[in-house]
Amino acid sequence: MINNYFDKLLTKNEARRMNPLSLAFIGDAVFEIVVRKKLILENSELSAHKLHVKAISYVKAHAQSSFMKVLEAHLNDEENMMYKRGRNAKSPTVPKNANVTEYRVATGFETLMGYLYIIGDYKRIEELIDIIFNQQDDEKEIDKNGVGR
Known part of the structure; x- marks a missing residue:
């Protein structure tokens, strides 16, 4: 028997009941695969x-934390709630290359990505990631042209 892991989705209620660190676990992978493909x-x-x-x-973590600062203004109430659940979750460890605040914000970002992925809202993931990449491209253009200094 073959399980179809790509089509199996959770309802929003099922996803909301998940441990935010579990959502961050999958969200980390989702974001990394999108970045790698880009x-x-x-x-x-x-x-x-x-x-x-x-x-x-x-x-x-440092980059994801800065992305979250840009995204916060674009989140709806449900997305903001999931982000905050992840941000406020107590992680057993913090990597040595990140401070606690950045790491928690990054965990919130990953939780949001995981939540959207697990409920199948791929369009919203793309919208949020486009905001991140467009902001990054704008910053590179400013640096290249010396504008804004």
């Missing part, structure tokens, strides 16, 4: 190592 589509000439280094700059 990077490989835009930088197919780069080596796997260079792609990996670029991916790290997006998926580390």
